[in-house]
Amino acid sequence: MAAGPSTLLDVAREAGVSPSTVSRILNGTARVSDDKRQAVMKAIARTNFAPNLMAQGLKKGRTHTIGIIVQDISSPFFDEILHGVDDGLKGTGYASVIVTGHWSALEEADRIRLLLARKVDGIILLSGNLPDDELLHFATQRPIVVTGRPLDAPNALGFTMDNEHGAFLAVQHLIELGHRRIAFVSGPPSHADASSRLRGYRKALEGAGIPVDPALVVEGNFHENSGLIAINHLFETRQEFSAVFAANDQSAYGVRLALYRKGVRVPEDVSLVGFDDLPGSAFTTPPLTTVRQPLYDIGLTAMNALLRLISGDRVPTRVPPVELVVRETTRPR
Amino acid sequence: MAAGPSTLLDVAREAGVSPSTVSRILNGTARVSDDKRQAVMKAIARTNFAPNLMAQGLKKGRTHTIGIIVQDISSPFFDEILHGVDDGLKGTGYASVIVTGHWSALEEADRIRLLLARKVDGIILLSGNLPDDELLHFATQRPIVVTGRPLDAPNALGFTMDNEHGAFLAVQHLIELGHRRIAFVSGPPSHADASSRLRGYRKALEGAGIPVDPALVVEGNFHENSGLIAINHLFETRQEFSAVFAANDQSAYGVRLALYRKGVRVPEDVSLVGFDDLPGSAFTTPPLTTVRQPLYDIGLTAMNALLRLISGDRVPTRVPPVELVVRETTRPR
DNA sequence: CTGTTAGCGCATTCAC
DNA sequence: GTGAATGCGCTAACAG
Numbered sequence: 172m173a174a175g176p177s178t179l180l181d182v183a184r185e186a187g188v189s190p191s192t193v194s195r196i197l198n199g200t201a202r203v204s205d206d207k208r209q210a211v212m213k214a215i216a217r218t219n220f221a222p223n224l225m226a227q228g229l230k231k232g233r234t235h236t237i238g239i240i241v242q243d244i245s246s247p248f249f250d251e252i253l254h255g256v257d258d259g260l261k262g263t264g265y266a267s268v269i270v271t272g273h274w275s276a277l278e279e280a281d282r283i284r285l286l287l288a289r290k291v292d293g294i295i296l297l298s299g300n301l302p303d304d305e306l307l308h309f310a311t312q313r314p315i316v317v318t319g320r321p322l323d324a325p326n327a328l329g330f331t332m333d334n335e336h337g338a339f340l341a342v343q344h345l346i347e348l349g350h351r352r353i354a355f356v357s358g359p360p361s362h363a364d365a366s367s368r369l370r371g372y373r374k375a376l377e378g379a380g381i382p383v384d385p386a387l388v389v390e391g392n393f394h395e396n397s398g399l400i401a402i403n404h405l406f407e408t409r410q411e412f413s414a415v416f417a418a419n420d421q422s423a424y425g426v427r428l429a430l431y432r433k434g435v436r437v438p439e440d441v442s443l444v445g446f447d448d449l450p451g452s453a454f455t456t457p458p459l460t461t462v463r464q465p466l467y468d469i470g471l472t473a474m475n476a477l478l479r480l481i482s483g484d485r486v487p488t489r490v491p492p493v494e495l496v497v498r499e500t501t502r503p504r
Numbered sequence: 505m506a507a508g509p510s511t512l513l514d515v516a517r518e519a520g521v522s523p524s525t526v527s528r529i530l531n532g533t534a535r536v537s538d539d540k541r542q543a544v545m546k547a548i549a550r551t552n553f554a555p556n557l558m559a560q561g562l563k564k565g566r567t568h569t570i571g572i573i574v575q576d577i578s579s580p581f582f583d584e585i586l587h588g589v590d591d592g593l594k595g596t597g598y599a600s601v602i603v604t605g606h607w608s609a610l611e612e613a614d615r616i617r618l619l620l621a622r623k624v625d626g627i628i629l630l631s632g633n634l635p636d637d638e639l640l641h642f643a644t645q646r647p648i649v650v651t652g653r654p655l656d657a658p659n660a661l662g663f664t665m666d667n668e669h670g671a672f673l674a675v676q677h678l679i680e681l682g683h684r685r686i687a688f689v690s691g692p693p694s695h696a697d698a699s700s701r702l703r704g705y706r707k708a709l710e711g712a713g714i715p716v717d718p719a720l721v722v723e724g725n726f727h728e729n730s731g732l733i734a735i736n737h738l739f740e741t742r743q744e745f746s747a748v749f750a751a752n753d754q755s756a757y758g759v760r761l762a763l764y765r766k767g768v769r770v771p772e773d774v775s776l777v778g779f780d781d782l783p784g785s786a787f788t789t790p791p792l793t794t795v796r797q798p799l800y801d802i803g804l805t806a807m808n809a810l811l812r813l814i815s816g817d818r819v820p821t822r823v824p825p826v827e828l829v830v831r832e833t834t835r836p837r
Numbered sequence: 838c839t840g841t842t843a844g845c846g847c848a849t850t851c852a853c
Numbered sequence: 854g855t856g857a858a859t860g861c862g863c864t865a866a867c868a869g
Contacts, residue, residue: 176620178861188839189839190863190864191841191863192839193863194863194865195838195864201839207838207839221620221621223621223623223863224622225561225567225623226562226845226863228863229562229862230865231864231865236601244590245584245587245783247784250579251578253577253578254577254578257604266601266618266622267601268599268600270599288554289558289569395784399787424784424788425787428789428791450578451580451728451784453728454732454760454761455757456764456788456789512846512847522856523856524848524857525856528848528854528855530848531848533848535854536854537855540854555847556845556846556847558845559845559846559847559848560846560848561847562846562860563846563849563860564848565861
């Protein structure tokens with residue numbers, strides 16, 4: 172029941188060998204005679220020794236820590252990505268420090284500097300707003316993987332989902348069901364994914380020869396409440412629609428609630444489709460038809476890509492594409 | 505546009521002073537003449553210097569890092585707590601490394617060892633399963649705050665919500681509404697919170713002179729799907745009930761869906777109440793009546809308590825109590 | 838195969 | 854007020 176943390180030196184003394192020998196055994200750096208190895212192992216157990224990762228890091232220049240920047244902790248979206256990230260870490264000896272960027276490029280830059288000062292071995296930026304050039308500047312210090320945009324530089328890698336295509340699929344599904352007046356609750360215009368989805372919405376409509384009615388697209392912010400407000404607005408302005416496409420699942424939840432309050436049935440009266448396929452979307456009433464984004468795989472892939480970047484590797488990354496998941500909020504008109 | 509990370513020594517050279525002077529300025533350890541201070545500041549900016557936290561940590565024995573153990577990343581429950589934890593960190597100079605315990609005491613012990621090896625300055629264990637004595641053993645190395653149990657040791661602190669009372673409130677509400685046959689979807693029996701809630705359910709029933717019918721309580725696991733399965737089971741065994749109390753919101757979601765599938769209306773045909781008040785529960789259809797647990801505050805409080813423990817302080821911690829939030833899934837029988 | 842030496846970047850005595 | 858020296862715990866040459 173040794174007291175405070177013992178050091179490698181303690182172990183060496185205890186085992187009657189030199190510190191380097193202990194180090195060698197710990198790292199498998201060189202062959203060591205069996206008797207000494209036994210002695211050292213015993214001493215390690217006896218002193219309850221665990222190497223000081225700080226000291227190791229100082230010496231080797233690597234901390235076995237990777238930094239993750241999410242925009243919003245406590246969001247089911249980032250949560251699910253983090254799940255993948257975490258699984259990607261499993262068994263690698265790396266740990267992650269997670270910080271939040273709050274959708275602000277300035278804050279992101281700040282967090283990256285912080286992470287860099289902590290000497291993380293690499294950084295994953297989730298849905299970053301930071302301009303490419305700044306990102307690449309930081310990437311000169313440590314490899315960076317970013318999601319939500321394509322990027323392919325020596326020390327940085329980015330990949331994105333086909334948001335436009337996903338939105339296209341969603342709206343096309345509605346059109347095939349016979350819907351013509353399809354409302355759209357958008358995301359924040361400043362958000363790249365949001366504008367891609369708006370484009371997909373437009374493209375699907377145009378492809379079917381349906382004019383896009385500006386009165387039917389109302390701006391949201393990706394949160395539940397904005398979906399609710401959007402629907403109320405549509406009602407107030409007396410718009411007619413038989414379906415609504417929400418730019419993400421969370422706003423779809425808000426839409427669903429607003430419709431419920433108006434006494435409008437889903438899907439009998441209006442059809443609804445979301446985007447993301449959050450874990451909860453299979454358990455809404457009724458279960459939500461949505462565009463599935465492989466959130467878990469995005470996280471896992473980002474982590475694996477970063478790990479490879481760190482070890483100097485460069486393998487092209489592949490993530491499953493988005494796909495329409497038809498559940499129970501859509502039906503023929 | 506300096507290249508690699510510059511060191512304190514670089515700055516000293518650049519400014520024509522000694523390293524110690526730079527250090528003193530950085531830490532405000534001693535008074536330094538103004539001209540030198542200017543020179544150093546300029547040199548810092550010019551070389552784009554940021555102190556190496558690893559080296560600082562090695563020297564000072566503190567890493568300004570705190571370790572968080574959650575059981576399940578990508579769970580709205582822990583997510584919301586993490587939100588509070590994260591806010592508690594804001595502006596403190598600390599960062600957190602988050603690891604998962606997966607509800608396993610063994611894994612928790614393993615993670616704590618890992619965190620200790622990384623020399624975190626303190627640890628927050630969320631909903632830990634680790635026995636008190638093991639916890640206290642680890643606490644000899646670093647202060648630990650644990651949620652989900654009371655604990656008050658020199659270097660460890662634990663606090664918990666009144667789960668029994670919360671459950672009591674929920675069931676009492678149902679009883680007041682005229683319900684007599686109230687089903688209960690429990691959590692895993694091994695889980696302390698789960699058994700407290702079961703106790704609260706029983707107590708409320710008994711208090712009202714209603715016999716508890718074992719056929720009406722079915723075991724779940726806190727996940728959506730178990731709520732669904734539970735209801736199906738109740739139907740298969742032809743139980744009659746006019747209300748169901750789910751041990752947490754997530755299983756309530758499953759209950760809600762199962763009821764929907766059976767064509768049972770909520771709340772017209774059966775009333776439903778959950779536990780936790782997850783962020784999403786205000787947006788289910790209809791919005792869920794539930795027992796609110798101040799998850800955000802739990803996280804914030806845990807963080808503050810730990811920070812105080814680290815600085816040698818010991819202030820009794822206060823967290824808002826649980827409370828019933830009546831929304832739209834309950835109505836008189 | 839193994840011990841000795843030096844140094845990662847910084848904070849802190851200790852002198853001046 | 855400020856510089857020189859020392860060491861946090863560990864690994865990596867460098868010599869045997």
